Amino acid sequence: MIRWLTALLGYAFFRFPGAVIGFFLGELLDRMFTNKSGGSFERSMYSSRDKVSPADFELNLLSLASLVIKSDGSVSQQEMDYVRSYFVQAYGKERANATFRVFNEVINKREISAQRIGQLFRQRMRYESRLQVVHFLFSIANADGHVSSQELNMVQRIAGFMGIQSPDFSSxxxxxxxxxxxxxxxxxxxxxxxxxxxxxxxxxxxxxxHPDKLQHMDEAYRQGAEEKFRKVQEAYEQLQKERNF
Structure with a gap:
């Protein structure tokens, strides 16, 4: 109910953009008052001592994705399509579209701080979840078939702010x-x-x-975890063949 009231108020003052933002803010208030926390991934990825809205996480993750996409000076359609597909798979079409609308109306018009978001994730996310974010960002950069040096540098910067250890990043x-x-x-x-x-x-x-460590994640994130696990298996099998053991 709250979401519709705030949407009407937003429309009264700012027309359609205000309605979208009002609806989104109302949804956050609804969750606060009904003690709902969104998807299973967001409930488990943050530490119990620090609470953060699922919508905040989605917007922050989308902000990091935009930094990677724009880092080489060109916006790849393949990379944008990858991000949209990922969000739809993880959160559903309606929720993903709402996130993109708010991002385009508000967040995308401001300067995005990789350091601020990275440090927020470092404080409030489990380490294995942060590794999955790094894998997600690399997957975006690679969506057009090539990770540019600028994209690599951006992902590495973000990983540093998130406290990812050097061996894990290199892996x-x-x-x-x-x-x-x-x-x-x-x-x-x-x-x-x-x-x-x-x-x-x-x-x-x-x-x-191992994917079992990431059962709290939604389907899209579990697939990323399974891909990392498969790469580890392939690397081991390759060395087995090369060394014949």
Whole structure:
């Protein structure tokens, strides 16, 4: 009920843009008064001591996506389509469209701070969820078939603000940049590692990226987790063949 009242008030003062913003704000108030928190992913990804609105998370995530898309000076349609598809799959068409409308009407007209959002996520998100955000940002950059140096730098900056450890960042990066050492980088080991060290590294990485650790995420995020887990398996299998163990 609150959402419709705020939508009417918004329309009275600012016409259609005001109605959209009013409806969105009313939805937040509805959730506060009815003690609803949105999707299962948002309920579990934040620590219990710090509460944040699901809508805030969606807008912040969309803001980071826009920074990556714009970082190389051109807006790729493939990258934009990837983001929209991801949000629709994760939140449903109606909720995703509402997020995009508010972003276009309000957030996109302001300067977006990667540092502010990154630090917010660092304070309030589980580490494995932040790793999934990094993977999501790389997937956006790679949607047109190529991750530019500007996009890479932007994702790395955001990852730094989120407190992602260097080996974990390099591991996810190696999933998108193929090289002779990719399998080693994905497993976070050196080329000089022994067979025993490779097996140990695989067990460690498989445990870190196992989809069961991310059951609290919505479908779109679980698919990203499964993709990381599959890359770890492929890297290990590649080294098994190369070293014949």
């Amino acid at each position: 996810i990066k190696a999933m998108f940049f193929k090289s002779a050492d990719s399998a080693y980088k994905i497993l976070e080991i050196e080329r000089t590692a022994t067979d025993t060290e490779i097996k140990k590294a695989y067990r460690t990485m498989a445990k870190k990226y």
